Amino acid sequence: MTTFTRRATLGALLLTAASSLALTAGTAQAEGETITIGYAVARTGPSATGAGITTIPNYELWVDTVNKAGGLKLPDGSQKMIEVVEYDDRSSNEDLVRAIERLAAQDKVDLILPPWGTGPNLAIAPLMARFGYPQLAVTAVTDKAPEFAARWDRSYWMLGGGHDYAKGLVDVLAAARDAGTINNKVAVVSVADGFGIDLINGARPAFEAAGFELAYDATYPLGTSDFATLLNDAQGSGADSFVAFSYPPGSFGMTKTAQSMGYNPKVFYVSVGGAFPIYPGIADGNAEGVMAIGGVDADSPAIQDYFARHTAFVGNPPDSWASAITYASLEMLAQAVERVGLDHAALAAELSNGTFETVIGEVKLEDNQLRDLWWVGQWQGGAFRAVNPGDKAGAATPVIPKPEW
Amino acid sequence: MMRIILPLAGLVLLALLPLWLSDYGLGLMVGAATYVTLASAWALFSGHTHYVSLATVAFYGIGAYTVAVLNEVLPYPLVLMVAGAMGAGLALIVGLSTLRLKGVYFVIFSFGLAELIRQLITWYEVNVTGTLGRYIFLEITTAGIYWQMLGLGALTLALTAWIHRNRLGLALRVIGDDEAVAAHSGIHLARVKLIAFVLSAVILTLAGAITSPRYVYVEPSIVFNPTVSFLTVIMALLGGANRLCGPMLGAVPLFLLFEWLSAHFPDSYPIFLGLMFIAVVFVLPNGVIAGVETLRHKLREARS
Amino acid sequence: MIVTTLILGLVLGGTYALLALGLTLQYGIARIMNLAYGELTLIAAFGLVALFQQAGISPLLSLLVLPVLGYGLGWILYQGMMRPLVARSDGTGRLEVDSILATFGLLFLIQGLLLLAFGANFTSISYLDRGVSILGVSVALNRLIAFGICVLSGGALVWALNRTTWGLRMRAVALTPGSAPLVGIDVNRIARQGFAIGTALACVAGASISMYQTFSATGGVIFTMKALVIVIMGGVGNVPGALIAGLALGLLETFVATAIDPGLTLAATFTIFLAVLLWRPQGLFGARS
Numbered sequence: 001m002t003t004f005t006r007r008a009t010l011g012a013l014l015l016t017a018a019s020s021l022a023l024t025a026g027t028a029q030a031e032g033e034t035i036t037i038g039y040a041v042a043r044t045g046p047s048a049t050g051a052g053i054t055t056i057p058n059y060e061l062w063v064d065t066v067n068k069a070g071g072l073k074l075p076d077g078s079q080k081m082i083e084v085v086e087y088d089d090r091s092s093n094e095d096l097v098r099a100i101e102r103l104a105a106q107d108k109v110d111l112i113l114p115p116w117g118t119g120p121n122l123a124i125a126p127l128m129a130r131f132g133y134p135q136l137a138v139t140a141v142t143d144k145a146p147e148f149a150a151r152w153d154r155s156y157w158m159l160g161g162g163h164d165y166a167k168g169l170v171d172v173l174a175a176a177r178d179a180g181t182i183n184n185k186v187a188v189v190s191v192a193d194g195f196g197i198d199l200i201n202g203a204r205p206a207f208e209a210a211g212f213e214l215a216y217d218a219t220y221p222l223g224t225s226d227f228a229t230l231l232n233d234a235q236g237s238g239a240d241s242f243v244a245f246s247y248p249p250g251s252f253g254m255t256k257t258a259q260s261m262g263y264n265p266k267v268f269y270v271s272v273g274g275a276f277p278i279y280p281g282i283a284d285g286n287a288e289g290v291m292a293i294g295g296v297d298a299d300s301p302a303i304q305d306y307f308a309r310h311t312a313f314v315g316n317p318p319d320s321w322a323s324a325i326t327y328a329s330l331e332m333l334a335q336a337v338e339r340v341g342l343d344h345a346a347l348a349a350e351l352s353n354g355t356f357e358t359v360i361g362e363v364k365l366e367d368n369q370l371r372d373l374w375w376v377g378q379w380q381g382g383a384f385r386a387v388n389p390g391d392k393a394g395a396a397t398p399v400i401p402k403p404e405w
Numbered sequence: 406m407m408r409i410i411l412p413l414a415g416l417v418l419l420a421l422l423p424l425w426l427s428d429y430g431l432g433l434m435v436g437a438a439t440y441v442t443l444a445s446a447w448a449l450f451s452g453h454t455h456y457v458s459l460a461t462v463a464f465y466g467i468g469a470y471t472v473a474v475l476n477e478v479l480p481y482p483l484v485l486m487v488a489g490a491m492g493a494g495l496a497l498i499v500g501l502s503t504l505r506l507k508g509v510y511f512v513i514f515s516f517g518l519a520e521l522i523r524q525l526i527t528w529y530e531v532n533v534t535g536t537l538g539r540y541i542f543l544e545i546t547t548a549g550i551y552w553q554m555l556g557l558g559a560l561t562l563a564l565t566a567w568i569h570r571n572r573l574g575l576a577l578r579v580i581g582d583d584e585a586v587a588a589h590s591g592i593h594l595a596r597v598k599l600i601a602f603v604l605s606a607v608i609l610t611l612a613g614a615i616t617s618p619r620y621v622y623v624e625p626s627i628v629f630n631p632t633v634s635f636l637t638v639i640m641a642l643l644g645g646a647n648r649l650c651g652p653m654l655g656a657v658p659l660f661l662l663f664e665w666l667s668a669h670f671p672d673s674y675p676i677f678l679g680l681m682f683i684a685v686v687f688v689l690p691n692g693v694i695a696g697v698e699t700l701r702h703k704l705r706e707a708r709s
Numbered sequence: 710m711i712v713t714t715l716i717l718g719l720v721l722g723g724t725y726a727l728l729a730l731g732l733t734l735q736y737g738i739a740r741i742m743n744l745a746y747g748e749l750t751l752i753a754a755f756g757l758v759a760l761f762q763q764a765g766i767s768p769l770l771s772l773l774v775l776p777v778l779g780y781g782l783g784w785i786l787y788q789g790m791m792r793p794l795v796a797r798s799d800g801t802g803r804l805e806v807d808s809i810l811a812t813f814g815l816l817f818l819i820q821g822l823l824l825l826a827f828g829a830n831f832t833s834i835s836y837l838d839r840g841v842s843i844l845g846v847s848v849a850l851n852r853l854i855a856f857g858i859c860v861l862s863g864g865a866l867v868w869a870l871n872r873t874t875w876g877l878r879m880r881a882v883a884l885t886p887g888s889a890p891l892v893g894i895d896v897n898r899i900a901r902q903g904f905a906i907g908t909a910l911a912c913v914a915g916a917s918i919s920m921y922q923t924f925s926a927t928g929g930v931i932f933t934m935k936a937l938v939i940v941i942m943g944g945v946g947n948v949p950g951a952l953i954a955g956l957a958l959g960l961l962e963t964f965v966a967t968a969i970d971p972g973l974t975l976a977a978t979f980t981i982f983l984a985v986l987l988w989r990p991q992g993l994f995g996a997r998s
Contacts (some may be wrong), residue, residue, distance in 0.1 A: 513937055
């Protein structure tokens, strides 16, 4: 029996070695025929929901658009079709890291598109830097963006930090309070997760500095499904403004609960999910006046055209926060390739210094970060419109108080 | 003599692999070595006693989290030692209180334990330290991680082999067959189970600590990913959890299969995982090795 | 203040108890610890939404139809998957581990199929989402309906188990599956019925959940965990125990959220759950065996 086991083990090891070789053999790239673009995104697992709304549809739409137009343009005027290499990271950073190694070292793709989420983007940043690929991290909200951009000089952070969004919201509320529309009490709830904590940590000092009183300030665990108690306490706090730093299940749940219990604060703010196209449906057609994170200039022809193309290709409109920026980051990449080609160093320099024409307007990065962003948006007349920063072109005027549900 | 030389030669060969492998090849080896270590460590306790533990990720996550908390204040070897001690401490507490639970209760408890630890760390971080999400900026190369994991894996297998020949192994086997008989034959049930559980937990914790530099950014929801527990169980059972090489023979092919699936069927990974579980239960209830042996017996009988 | 906590807690607890009824029945009578339970509730939730959105069928009608389909599904699952395991185990403890692993596989299989069929998006509908005032506390009508369904089906189940000969047979199988055949009971048939009714109840729970909660294809484990906690607290196979434990859990979470810290609701749940497992594994209301 022992001899048998040993022989079986040996056989299995040989088999393993053989299949490893088969896996690592990879596909020999036909040099120059196409441009290969690789990405590893969560198709399955807990992150699949976020990736499936913001990241994957835009990648697919962009590749389709470019290829239908004859391919990516290169500096010499020629065009090459895009060939996609895609892996599922199963929402596990360990698998993600290995997939990036596979794309860079094995498939030797020309460009790598980033995964969805702050954690995943940080997990791959050292690898991307080591292999020299530019990393256009869109779906990563982090206050440490300046630090990261300095640490990995080919990484670009395009969605701002928690402090920015918190400050934008406080600006909107402070203006309304100074106009006498709302009182100076705020009820805040936040999800116990990196994102929620970043925002609440930015919001607490900002609210205090603006003279607001946090009449209710609670954190709830990820996975909470019942918000009746939370909203009941918020309602009892006497605050005119309700602010939730939440993820989609929470944003949706709180909206429904507020409606059914007749909680009508003058400001109702939710975070991720509030700008999703399904939000008005969840609010049963009464989304008017709800504020949320992000926003787009809904009247700009470029955005309207993008929304129409997204709807035609994917089947539903994009979300009004990170989707347009994701798409814009891909347009930047295409224009940078057209100007300087596929050399990673030249590409990185062009992305850092160049100016690009995109669906969100003209984009120029500052210290490898996109700072010209919308922080607060509001549902107005069936569209999710950006309201803050108020002095940015295309900003709508916030409607406060919100009409009752 | 050969029994020692052959594995050692294999180990040396595996240790030299980074000289030839690409970055991706090395990444694959790290992943394979990690799962071989996890599955073997899991089987060290569960293989003979038949206690199906889903707490793997509780220990694995604690290892990773310890590195994330301490990587900037302590030198790396010391961090590893602290992580091991944390794992041992938790395993002692958990073991002392739970190892009298049996069957389904133990399974559920171990799963609940992982969730509870995740909730408690989250709450602590949010309310006490005020941050969530920590960074690991350690200058450890992939090859360095690979060598550490290889060493840990080899150590686990050596330990298992030693225990199998030892009184502890015999005691574990008797417990797995019938706890009442074991108690009557003078085996100190609680102590034997506890020793095996703590040993297994320390290895699981160290495995988490060693791989953590590959995460860079650590959050409870990232390191306490229940899939790790599920994969460990299915890998060990597929190979045969009560054999020395069983977990390894289950871990490597399954790991490679999932790697292949993630490229060719990115949408359907859960379906394959599910079918795999069902297949193991129905077709290979005692693992591949036992399955092949039965088949050979049958063939031999048919011939004679 | 206290009235509010009580009412909100009871309504929440009712939805929890409804979730746990089927699982406790499946384990108590069929002896299958069904870890794919949450996925079964999700099938019904997706089914209700699909019928509502694609075919315009009223959710209340689906609430009547889906459990019938669920009964059929449970019947097939038991006959095709669980029965061979039961036969193989021959009354030994092996069935527990085998059924856990097999239903684990089922969990991933269903989850994968749901992902393929419905995608990874959050799904949510608004139906009967208006408030009803009870003693001055506003409660969502759809949650109140779920609470009502819970009380009705739970009550009916308790009555049937205690007052009918069918219930007597069920209890006989649950207590001593070994000696039930001696009095002429077809254990296999009763176990199959128990499992199928459990699946039907899972569908009832899933269908009512889909009316008030956002869900996605990957969220079934959360339902399973919740149900498991309640089943263990009430004592496995103990239907009234599950009802009371569900209500108690709802009250507990609401109380922790109001009086201590909403951040600790889940931690409190797991603490109690682990404590019950350790000190009273037979459940809060079970007799010591």
